[in-house]
Amino acid sequence: MNSKVKWTLAFLGVMILSGYLTMSLVVRGRDVEVPMLIGLNKWDADSACKAAELYMQEKSPQYDELVPEGHVVKQEPPAGEITKRGRTVRVFLSKGSLLVYPPDLYRQSLRRAKILLQQNDLKLGQIASVSSDKVEADSVVAQNPAPMSKVGRDTSVNLLVSKGPRKITYGMPKLCGKQFDSARLVLKKVGLNLAHVALRVNENLPVRTVVEQSPMPGFRVQAGDKIDIAVSGRVDEESQGLTYRIIGYELPAGGNVQKRVKIELIDTRGTTVVYNEMAKSGTSIQEPVQISGTATYRIYVSGELVEEKELH
Numbered sequence: 001m002n003s004k005v006k007w008t009l010a011f012l013g014v015m016i017l018s019g020y021l022t023m024s025l026v027v028r029g030r031d032v033e034v035p036m037l038i039g040l041n042k043w044d045a046d047s048a049c050k051a052a053e054l055y056m057q058e059k060s061p062q063y064d065e066l067v068p069e070g071h072v073v074k075q076e077p078p079a080g081e082i083t084k085r086g087r088t089v090r091v092f093l094s095k096g097s098l099l100v101y102p103p104d105l106y107r108q109s110l111r112r113a114k115i116l117l118q119q120n121d122l123k124l125g126q127i128a129s130v131s132s133d134k135v136e137a138d139s140v141v142a143q144n145p146a147p148m149s150k151v152g153r154d155t156s157v158n159l160l161v162s163k164g165p166r167k168i169t170y171g172m173p174k175l176c177g178k179q180f181d182s183a184r185l186v187l188k189k190v191g192l193n194l195a196h197v198a199l200r201v202n203e204n205l206p207v208r209t210v211v212e213q214s215p216m217p218g219f220r221v222q223a224g225d226k227i228d229i230a231v232s233g234r235v236d237e238e239s240q241g242l243t244y245r246i247i248g249y250e251l252p253a254g255g256n257v258q259k260r261v262k263i264e265l266i267d268t269r270g271t272t273v274v275y276n277e278m279a280k281s282g283t284s285i286q287e288p289v290q291i292s293g294t295a296t297y298r299i300y301v302s303g304e305l306v307e308e309k310e311l312h
Contacts, residue, residue, distance in 0.1 A: 125156030191223030
């Protein structure tokens with residue numbers, strides 16, 4: 001073999017070895033180490049993958065008692081493994097613990113309590129009601145399970161909800177035999193409202209004496225209940241078409257403000273002022289009036305006409 005052939009073979013050998021070494025370096029240069037992602041939130045995990053020229057892909061989340069919700073609980077491939085640039089790392093985020101802590105719902109409105117339970121992966125269970133002087137109506141008095149006790153997700157939480165202060169009942173007072181104005185004062189004192197006043201012809205009793213009432217004396221009633229009565233009248237009153245009606249009006253609530261309320265009654269007999277008193281905001285006014293035929297009433301608050309209607 002002459003020297004020229006030897007040099008040619010040697011050159012080819014060098015070229016092959018050089019190519020192999022170059023390819024090995026190129027291929028090896030594309031390898032990267034998978035970073036540790038477990039415990040990171042998904043944003044930090046994504047940043048770590050990008051820094052290693054890898055892509056992150058979220059898979060189905062898993063419950064985990066130790067890793068906080070929204071943080072990586074598992075990764076594939078594992079940290080430290082050598083892979084190629086541009087490959088995908090699959091991560092499984094934590095859904096948090098299977099156990100949750102019921103929020104404290106005391107004094108929360110029922111509507112707010114439902115929202116809080118939903119936000120904590122809990123369900124609304126049975127609802128019971130109880131009177132309470134401390135917790136306003138439609139707000140939570142107690143709950144079961146108790147606040148901050150560990151329970152499983154989707155557990156039902158039973159609530160005890162306030163009906164407001166206990167309403168005191170008492171025996172219906174006797175009105176029969178009293179004059180109409182005296183009976184009105186009795187009803188006002190105990191918080192009962194006149195709903196209807198009827199006229200009964202009776203020549204033996206003074207005019208406007210209560211002769212009938214409903215409910216009857218002794219019947220259990222509570223503040224706000226409506227009462228019907230009938231008062232005595234004369235034959236001429238009945239023949240003139242005189243009847244009793246109730247004019248009702250409630251002052252708008254808002255502040256402890258005193259306003260003058262005046263009620264005018266207009267019927268065949270002319271115009272009569274039947275109510276003219278100072279009243280607080282939120283006051284409910286129930287004024288019985290005797291009318292002849294069809295009548296109209298006007299209500300003024302602080303001198304301003306606020307309502308005008310017909311009475312039939």
